[in-house]
Amino acid sequence: MILNIILYDNPILRIKGKAIEAFDQQLKDLASDMLETMAFYKGVGLAAQQIGKALQFAVVDVSSSKIPSSLLIGGKPVPVEEHMPLFLINPTLKYTRSKEISNEGCLSFPGLRIDVPRSKRVEVNTFDLNGKPRKFEAGGFLAIAIQHEYDHLQGKLFIDYLSAEQRKTIKEDLERIKRGEPILSNKDKE
Numbered sequence: 001m002i003l004n005i006i007l008y009d010n011p012i013l014r015i016k017g018k019a020i021e022a023f024d025q026q027l028k029d030l031a032s033d034m035l036e037t038m039a040f041y042k043g044v045g046l047a048a049q050q051i052g053k054a055l056q057f058a059v060v061d062v063s064s065s066k067i068p069s070s071l072l073i074g075g076k077p078v079p080v081e082e083h084m085p086l087f088l089i090n091p092t093l094k095y096t097r098s099k100e101i102s103n104e105g106c107l108s109f110p111g112l113r114i115d116v117p118r119s120k121r122v123e124v125n126t127f128d129l130n131g132k133p134r135k136f137e138a139g140g141f142l143a144i145a146i147q148h149e150y151d152h153l154q155g156k157l158f159i160d161y162l163s164a165e166q167r168k169t170i171k172e173d174l175e176r177i178k179r180g181e182p183i184l185s186n187k188d189k190e
């Protein structure tokens with residue numbers, strides 16, 4: 001089932017997700033609906049807050065992206081596409097110190113792209129849908145998608161990384177998203 005995407009600035013996007021306690025059929029159904037919704041909207045990640053549920057649960061699938069990703073399990077590189085989709089369930093992250101700028105979009109901010117500093121690599125501790133602990137290290141685009149979704153689970157949004165100055169430049173875009181109107185491209189603004 002394709003679910004409705006919650007748009008900025010619905011307050012649920014600011015709520016830290018509650019931990020998943022039951023690894024039951026309901027969770028598997030939610031996972032299935034969120035994967036279908038993410039694919040329909042051509043996203044690479046979707047957090048529970050974005051479909052109206054404040055939970056520690058997100059789905060990630062970077063297999064449609066041409067931007068390189070890496071995945072290490074037990075310190076060994078594995079083919080990324082064989083491990084998609086990934087589920088972030090009650091996840092914890094360890095960030096590497098080195099950062100790079102990532103140009104990101106978000107399904108809750110249709111049409112908006114902004115630059116966000118992200119760690120090049122992350123170590124992830126999470127669970128699978130059966131409640132089994134999973135540990136892996138991600139790099140490249142996968143690391144960025146995981147950090148973006150992890151932030152959603154904490155009630156944090158990518159616009160929070162902008163300086164007051166940068167925020168001014170997208171003020172009108174944010175107002176349009178709030179009103180449910182398409183944002184103007186840079187060309188249309190000129």
Ligand SMILES: [Zn+2]
Pocket residue numbers: 105106107108148152
């Ligand atoms: Zn997002």
